[in-house]
Amino acid sequence: MPAVRGWYELMPVKRTDKTPMPQRDATDRAQDFDEVNEGYCFAHAMFEAERCLRCQDPVCMEGCPVRIPISDFVHAIAAGDLPRAASILRTANPLPAICGRVCPQESQCELKCHMAKRFGPVAVGHLERFVADWERSQPLGESPPPPWQSARIAVVGSGPAGLVCAGQLARQGYPVTVYEALHAPGGVLRYGIPEFRLPNAILDWEIDALKRLGVEFINNVIIGKTIALDDLFDRHGFSAVFIGTGAGLPKFLGIPGENLNGVYSANEFLTRINLMQAFQFPEADTPLKVGKRVAVIGSGNTAMDAVRSARRMGAEQALVVYRRSEAEMTARVEEYHHAIEEGVKFHWLTNPVEVIGDDDGWVTGLKSLRMELGEPDESGRARPVPIEGSEFVFPVDNVVLSIGTTPNPLLAKTTPGLATHSWGGLVVDEQKGETSRRRVYAGGDAVTGAATVILAAGAGKSAAEAIHQDLSAGL
Numbered sequence: 001m002p003a004v005r006g007w008y009e010l011m012p013v014k015r016t017d018k019t020p021m022p023q024r025d026a027t028d029r030a031q032d033f034d035e036v037n038e039g040y041c042f043a044h045a046m047f048e049a050e051r052c053l054r055c056q057d058p059v060c061m062e063g064c065p066v067r068i069p070i071s072d073f074v075h076a077i078a079a080g081d082l083p084r085a086a087s088i089l090r091t092a093n094p095l096p097a098i099c100g101r102v103c104p105q106e107s108q109c110e111l112k113c114h115m116a117k118r119f120g121p122v123a124v125g126h127l128e129r130f131v132a133d134w135e136r137s138q139p140l141g142e143s144p145p146p147p148w149q150s151a152r153i154a155v156v157g158s159g160p161a162g163l164v165c166a167g168q169l170a171r172q173g174y175p176v177t178v179y180e181a182l183h184a185p186g187g188v189l190r191y192g193i194p195e196f197r198l199p200n201a202i203l204d205w206e207i208d209a210l211k212r213l214g215v216e217f218i219n220n221v222i223i224g225k226t227i228a229l230d231d232l233f234d235r236h237g238f239s240a241v242f243i244g245t246g247a248g249l250p251k252f253l254g255i256p257g258e259n260l261n262g263v264y265s266a267n268e269f270l271t272r273i274n275l276m277q278a279f280q281f282p283e284a285d286t287p288l289k290v291g292k293r294v295a296v297i298g299s300g301n302t303a304m305d306a307v308r309s310a311r312r313m314g315a316e317q318a319l320v321v322y323r324r325s326e327a328e329m330t331a332r333v334e335e336y337h338h339a340i341e342e343g344v345k346f347h348w349l350t351n352p353v354e355v356i357g358d359d360d361g362w363v364t365g366l367k368s369l370r371m372e373l374g375e376p377d378e379s380g381r382a383r384p385v386p387i388e389g390s391e392f393v394f395p396v397d398n399v400v401l402s403i404g405t406t407p408n409p410l411l412a413k414t415t416p417g418l419a420t421h422s423w424g425g426l427v428v429d430e431q432k433g434e435t436s437r438r439r440v441y442a443g444g445d446a447v448t449g450a451a452t453v454i455l456a457a458g459a460g461k462s463a464a465e466a467i468h469q470d471l472s473a474g475l
């Protein structure tokens with residue numbers, strides 16, 4: 001039976017492929033940390049927005065975790081009404097310039113787009129970035145009024161969950177204080193995602209906007225250590241607390257040699273570069289010893305960021321080693337393609353079993369086994385099975401482990417009555433995001449485990465609504 005054709009395939013209009021994102025030459029960009037993608041100009045954006053079919057059932061919106069009215073903002077672009085496009089976007093997603101750069105659109109809104117079936121989806125992410133960048137180039141409006149509510153709110157952690165929660169509450173008039181353990185706010189957006197994907201200037205613009213709303217940022221404070229969570233209520237007089245502490249505790253493989261010099265967790269590797277500016281050592285205080293051959297273990301966004309950063313730190317051979325196949329890779333497709341263009345080599349179906357070192361304790365190699373795919377495992381993905389006798393050694397100077405992270409247990413351990421799941425995530429009421437402690441709410445990776453920026457932002461937004469409702473109702 002012939003496939004049933006959708007109405008969109010019968011349209012008389014000539015449709016074209018997705019407008020490519022202008023990007024820097026791969027050889028040049030692999031030498032520095034400047035942004036790879038250059039962004040659409042006005043003509044690109046108009047052309048791309050015109051590709052939208054204006055579907056009566058805008059299924060793209062169903063693919064968006066925070067349900068941005070995508071067709072509305074795309075049509076506003078097509079009509080040349082950028083202020084309206086910006087307003088629609090920002091109302092639904094408080095971090096559009098960030099999400100336009102890092103959201104995995106290919107598995108969300110763009111996957112659902114009817115155009116995807118014949119040509120290529122409307123480039124929702126590129127258009128989101130275009131509108132948000134245009135908005136940043138506009139003069140700032142009038143200063144918002146100072147906070148007028150009497151209840152004060154503490155936000156713990158300044159990643160996307162905390163930033164969005166703080167912003168939403170500040171707009172409702174609450175005085176908000178954000179406590180951050182590191183010396184600069186932003187969470188993974190600052191210490192994890194490199195500037196070649198997300199320039200700090202964009203994050204700083206969002207944080208400055210929150211400061212203009214009256215949000216106070218206090219860095220270098222670990223809640224649960226420097227200040228107990230209960231003291232935020234008892235001594236500091238806050239009426240509610242939002243926990244957005246993320247999932248920054250790296251997992252290790254537990255293989256011999258993991259403690260050798262030259263082995264890093266991806267979080268440490270990226271933090272040294274992005275937050276501590278190790279690429280400017282000795283002008284910056286923090287060093288990072290990167291040799292000529294670096295192997296990164298894993299296949300997610302973090303692995304791509306680590307291996308592409310290794311190239312920029314001088315690695316001539318930068319490898320990704322992953323025990324499953326390309327089909328099971330979890331990184332954004334764009335990052336994978338960029339990594340290939342920048343000379344990264346991928347070794348699929350390869351399982352590291354030992355890190356080998358010299359007499360001085362420095363890494364010299366990564367012993368690995370070739371794998372083949374077997375029956376699906378509990379995750380539904382084909383289980384990698386070792387091929388007998390396939391052992392071999394990659395000669396490398398560094399090994400970077402990027403095999404996942406879990407929430408840091410510190411806050412839960414030091415806060416009586418704060419319930420966690422066995423894997424470390426905070427237990428919350430699904431509707432409100434309230435934890436087992438009254439007036440303590442949580443969201444983002446601290447609740448879900450390592451996930452995405454848009455999900456963390458969405459959780460921060462819902463928790464802010466719940467906090468406002470509970471405080472207004474005197475609950």
Ligand SMILES: Cc1cc2nc3c(=O)[nH]c(=O)nc-3n(C[C@H](O)[C@H](O)[C@H](O)COP(=O)(O)OP(=O)(O)OC[C@H]3O[C@@H](n4cnc5c(N)ncnc54)[C@H](O)[C@@H]3O)c2cc1C
Pocket residue numbers: 102103104156157158159160161162179180181182185186187188189192193221222223224244245246247248270301302305332408410411443444445446450451452453454456
């Ligand atoms: C390298 C990397 C690349 C990624 N790339 C992408 C991508 O391309 N697209 C995407 O959608 N997602 C990506 N992610 C995932 C995404 O960044 C996270 O899902 C998101 O940042 C989670 O936000 P969050 O606010 O919950 O936590 P985080 O961003 O982790 O922020 C938590 C903050 O809380 C602070 N903190 C922790 N404990 C305390 C405490 N006790 N007291 C005070 N402060 C504390 C931390 O220092 C941190 O600043 C990536 C993650 C990594 C690590």
